[in-house]
Amino acid sequence: MWTTFLDALLLQAGYNAALVAIGAALLGIAAGTSGTFLFLRKRALVSDAIAHATLPGIGLAFILMVALGGDGRDLGGLMLGSAVTAAAGLLLVEWTARETRLSEDAAIGAVLSVFFGFGIVLLTFIQTMSSGRQAGLDGLLLGSTAGMLFQDGIIIAIGGVLSVVAVYVLRRPMTLVAFDDEFAEASGVNVRHVDLAIMGLVLGVTVIGLKIVGLILIVAMLIIPAVAARFWTERTEHVVLGAGLIGGASGYIGAALSASAPALPTGPIIVLVCALLFGLSLLFAPIRGVLASVLRHRRFQVRVHRRQGLLALVHGEAIHDRMTLAVLRRDGLIRADGVATDDGRAQAAKALLDERRWEIVRQLHFADGIKASLDGLTPIEEVLTRDELAEIDKRLGPPVVVGE
Amino acid sequence: MGSEFVQLSLTPILIGVLASIACALPGNFLILRRQALIGDAISHVVLPGIVVAFLITGTVASVPMMLGAAGAAIIAVILIEAIKRLGRIEPGAAMGVVFTSMFAGGVLLLEQSDTSNVHLDVEHALMGNLESLIWFAAEDWSSLVDPAALAALPAELPRIAVVCALVAVLTYLFWRPLKISTFDEGFARSMGIPTTFISIGLVIAAAVAAVAAFDAVGSIIVIAMFICPPAAARLMTNQLEVQLVWSVVFAVLSAVLGYVFAGYGPLWFGGENAVSAAGMIATVSGIILGLACLFGPQRKRIGEAAGL
Known part of the structure; x- marks a missing residue:
């Protein structure tokens, strides 16, 4: 197992494993950095609603693609569909918290459970719909990289690069808003737009992460690196950097571990590596550590x-x-x-x-x-x-x- | 309709209704205390507890599983508190760290252990198996008074009934302190009400309801029922007593309509197979909440105009 683990770490365990490892590392960096802004805005759990709200989109996209005579499992199409319902879920959370007396956490819980429930309804419908083409959409719940197509790997890698670039470009306004939104407002930054950008990034990361980590656990990749990095430093930009590092390392190491033995599903392993890094930060970080x-x-x-x-x-x-x-x-x-x-x-x-x-x-x-x-x-x-x-x-x- | 309904649909509907009520009752207070997502967290951490219980006992018996789930819930609460205090992390993020990590641990354990010969997998944990809780021994309505048939009821039914009754009785007994400490904790403390005890008790009651309901109906319904019916009820009235009644009505409505739509809905549209009842119940509760958000008489915050 150790030799295969080392091989996987050095990207020598086969083309597919290497692709997954690079994709997971990029995803981890993107998730860690964009999740930090969410965490600093004290809205970490909004990502939970976004992630669960992808499920009905996946189901609808599958049904639509099959109805149009295509392959229902096309990752690009599924990602597009999931992005649509995730955005709808996000807008519903914001609308509910703004327009009714319900608090944001109630809105988050309502959206995540209802969208997820409806997604499950669609999944059971799909299971009965296409007897010959078993959907295999369950893999998107917890991530499954076994037998990942080359083109899927390319999509994930490109998505990862794009989101890292987006974080880099938007880092200044996002840092400003995350650190002190009133000051940001006063210095001419449009806080609402920046908030939207943060949410858009989180949404992008969620969609990219569907295949590798799965929609239930992607929340972990958005929250845990930021919280872990917070233990090491008091400076916002260092938290962002640290979260990117922790996220990237967990993605990379987790993917390599998962490739080195059977029955080690990629999503949970990546999350557990991340949780381990968090535990180490909690215990041993200077100043704030236990x-x-x-x-x-x-x-x-x-x-x-x-x-x-x-x-x-x-x-x-x-x-x-x-x-x-x-x-x-x-x-x-x-x-x-x-x-x-x-x-x-x-x-x-x-x-x-x-x-x-x-x-x-x-x-x-x-x-x-x-x-x-x-x-x-x-x-x-x-x-x-x-x-x-x-x-x-x-x-x-x-x-x-x-x-x- | 008679005999087939009693055999196939009566017990799932009853279990669904009781589970929904058991979750909706504490949900009313959790929503007002802005702890709505506790249900979400609990239903995630239940998974590792159940898997560990299975690994220790080697069976899918209910009692050890409930104990395992309860143990996991307690560990999660302790961890969340520890992270919050030690790292001065906001509660939402601390919760996110703990429940996702524990859920990932549960999934990994499940994949690593040999559960191929028992009915234990992640999908089952999420969706429950409401449709399979059939009352085989029932002939028709007269079975309701037939002791032999009653003895063969699915074990989930009496269990969730007991938990539902327990939650209802506790809500009734602690009504005054619960209400006062939910609306004004400082005032409650000044009156000598042990607010810490009340708030921990509420979380424990919610956890018990979640674990019992999880066992029967899966985690989607649990999360949806903690939030959707009470949230919809909150938009109907300003009185907690009335809100509670509304939430129970909405919970029952969601469970019954959801089950019926899931079972018979596809047939109406020419389909052949039923869809997930758990998912449909959550969907119906969401539709009810959506309607309440649009038309509920008290949907606005106090101070804002209630009209258009």
């Missing part, structure tokens, strides 16, 4: 215990807290029997001095901007200038002997 937060909290705890321990030493109070004792011992501030070392006494005196200084600072700067750093734990020299410190020390009065 591990980083835990470490930050831990460092904060140690600082609090250290300071409280030092103040207890100064006042000659007994320390009972295990963590405080451990922290002080680790830093060589007390001996094993709990008696303060020279270093400990010195630092304790400094802690007391700082504490007094903080009291004065708090009185002076009660409502100031530096209030946030008045937690009393940051070394005071980092917050105040030397002149300010000297000013405060004047108010403290002469030194007194402590810790004897």
Whole structure:
């Protein structure tokens, strides 16, 4: 399995597999980037309605193509049909949320379930309609790349390239609107048009993704990369880039994995690779990741215990807290029997001095901007200038002997 | 019509109606609380739960499957909360991440495991098998009082009946706190109503209804019934009590009409085979909602003119 996986990764596992891998990577990049704008607009789940609303279009296109004497499974025709009903679903969501008292999430749920239900009705109708030509449209629910035609691969690759290019061209207005729509409006950007462009991109990605990922799971490719990338950075353009990277990598790796063993359907594998990348981001991203937060909290705890321990030493109070004792011992501030070392006494005196200084600072700067750093734990020299410190020390009065 | 109807259509219609009501009742509150998409999320995550239950027990028995589904729903809720809090991610996106990932996991497990000899596949999970819930033992209407025939009812019917009754009773018992905390959470808290408990309870009740209905009718109906009848009802009235009644009426109407159209509709147009009942029920509920959006007396937000 591993050799086939490597082959697939290096595009050596056959023409078709290579085509699927490239198509999936392009799709992932397009989905990740355009999904980011949706996510930043806080409308991630609109994509769910769009995706489910493609099903009746697929059914109608199939019926129409067969009625006209053509092949009902022609991917181009199916994609066109799905785009039409997906757009209709999107417009219905917007109309319902605007014209009635129903909220957008209710409109999304209604459109996705009703369109999907009607699509299922059409699918069951198709199953009875053409006895000889079994439709195989089920493959578009969850994606199926087995036996994909060369021309289908070309359509997907071209679609992927076009949507990546569209994102690149429209990146500035979309970033502006996603970041602050009121500011965008004020600087002359037509927010409504940009919103439409974002939705159009999402719609395009959904339609392109039908064959590879399937309409139920394409939502994952639009949402997960953006949410994962959000953990790594606070800058909008970096989120877009990161989401494109994560989406592209999941598409590529997922397609290669899927090609390397039987019974590994492409759509779910791509989504699970994406979910894995999300999990890694959630845990290990610097600053916003879980591990980083835990470490930050831990460092904060140690600082609090250290300071409280030092103040207890100064006042000659007994320390009972295990963590405080451990922290002080680790830093060589007390001996094993709990008696303060020279270093400990010195630092304790400094802690007391700082504490007094903080009291004065708090009185002076009660409502100031530096209030946030008045937690009393940051070394005071980092917050105040030397002149300010000297000013405060004047108010403290002469030194007194402590810790004897 | 008599005997054939009782045997083939009576139980599916009853199951459809009960499942629709069980979902529509909590749906009323979910819509008002802007949590309408919880039904969508739950019906997606149910799949991995059911597959895992099947892999552990090796059978498609109902009780372990319901337990698996409930377990998956709980895991999903915990994950969504965790992602929301840890990453400060908006609820919709957090939900999207969790339910799609879990659904993908379910599909993969299903493909990897040997389920060829049991009736368990993704299509079944989506569409349900309403048409196959036939009452074989029934002769005609008199079977309704025949204990032997009644004992052979499809097991889904009593199960969904119990869940539907449970949901109705819970709605009745918790009516006041539910209503107050839905409309004004702060006020509810100041009155000593445990709002967190109420909102978690509502989600759990919705999950139970979804899982029970999913078992019988598939996830399309579940999602549609959580949203469409209550949403249509919301456009009919400003009173929650009246809205609830409307939503039940719409749910029953969708289930009955949908089943009839799916079963007999194609025949009217010269077709030979029925189409998916689940899909048709969802479609009918959508048509009802569409009509309510166009003509419902309270379709506008308060403050806007209700006329044209």
